[in-house]
Amino acid sequence: MVKLLFCVRRHPEVDATEFHRYWREVHGPLVTSVAESLGIRRYIQAHTLDTPLNDLLAGTRDAPECFDGVAELWFDSAESIAEGASTPEGAAAAEMLLQDERRFIDHARSPLFLAEEHAVV
DSSP states (O other), rough: OOOEEEEEEBBTSOOHHHHHHHHIIHHHHHHHHHHHHOOOOOOEEOOOOOOHHHHHHHHHHOOOOOOOOEEEESSSSSHHHHHHHHSHHHHHHHHHHHHHHHHTOGGGOOOOEOOOOOEEE
């Protein structure tokens, strides 16, 4: 299994409450609707909590601005990501998700990358 991790920051003009609602209630079901065609095995949204503890934790490490959340998309392999997006159905699904993301995600400030999980604890 490999994960596509997407560290998400919202558009500045989208308030935090609306961002989290939209991501959970609108975008999440869109991902679910096309998961099979894209080869997505699991999809997790981790929404950042609105707590002063985040600033305290960041201050202990000189950390940059917090993300609004992290999306985890699980795939069988890196190759399966390319395979899913290469079919007409998969390409249409990927484009639909991208267009929806543009409504609430600031892509220029939201890095994404492939990772392999190594459980430690």
